[in-house]
Amino acid sequence: MFKVLKTVKKACPICEAERELQFGNRSERLKIRDEDITVESKVYFCPIGKHYFHDIDDEEEKFQKAYREYRNRKNLLQPKDIKQIREKYGFSQRAFTRFLGWGEITIQRYEAGALQDVAHNSLLFFIRDFNNFKQLFQIRKSQLSKRDINKIEKSLSELESKMYQVAFNFMFKAAIIEKPKLPIRNFALKIKPTIPTQYIKGIINYIPIEQKGELALAA
Ligand SMILES: [Zn+2]
Numbered sequence: 001m002f003k004v005l006k007t008v009k010k011a012c013p014i015c016e017a018e019r020e021l022q023f024g025n026r027s028e029r030l031k032i033r034d035e036d037i038t039v040e041s042k043v044y045f046c047p048i049g050k051h052y053f054h055d056i057d058d059e060e061e062k063f064q065k066a067y068r069e070y071r072n073r074k075n076l077l078q079p080k081d082i083k084q085i086r087e088k089y090g091f092s093q094r095a096f097t098r099f100l101g102w103g104e105i106t107i108q109r110y111e112a113g114a115l116q117d118v119a120h121n122s123l124l125f126f127i128r129d130f131n132n133f134k135q136l137f138q139i140r141k142s143q144l145s146k147r148d149i150n151k152i153e154k155s156l157s158e159l160e161s162k163m164y165q166v167a168f169n170f171m172f173k174a175a176i177i178e179k180p181k182l183p184i185r186n187f188a189l190k191i192k193p194t195i196p197t198q199y200i201k202g203i204i205n206y207i208p209i210e211q212k213g214e215l216a217l218a219a
Pocket of ligand 1: 012014015016019048050
């Protein structure tokens with residue numbers, strides 16, 4: 001169905017002549033891999049030649065819409081998710097694609113909206129998990145330059161700090177704030193095997209001043 005929004009005088013690329021064209025919305029059914037997807041797009045209609053055509057940008061937008069819908073149906077990552085995974089670990093597009101062993105501009109294309117390969121999607125989904133990523137990093141880091149390795153290792157240690165901090169705050173609140181009778185020193189000793197000393201020191205901010213000494217002893 002075509003819904004006219006306005007009429008414009010413009011060159012029709014099919015007639016190769018200036019025409020009084022109708023511009024509006026039309027739904028169109030597209031075949032994206034194994035799925036039929038209906039999307040609405042902006043389109044011109046030439047009443048003389050009785051044909052439809054798109055501006056390049058509207059054509060692109062039409063496919064982007066269809067791909068987004070396809071990814072939703074198939075539970076695939078969206079381009080913004082892929083970018084987020086890459087940036088979380090501190091990769092440039094080029095280093096990330098090298099690390100994954102893919103073609104040179106693969107990640108660039110995916111982030112720009114190209115529909116990803118399903119096997120590629122599975123790998124990205126797998127390494128979205130920090131611990132999975134760390135395992136793959138040990139195996140694949142030799143593909144990267146020394147400088148990139150340092151950069152990623154720095155990101156990993158920052159991420160780890162944040163994760164410890166979150167876990168620690170949670171445990172701290174549970175053990176100290178909600179059960180204020182529990183001695184701080186016991187608590188700190190108890191979690192010490194699972195959380196490095198430097199993070200135990202981080203909770204000092206939460207502690208009433210008269211108890212800080214006790215915690216410092218435990219740390
Ligand atoms: Zn025409």
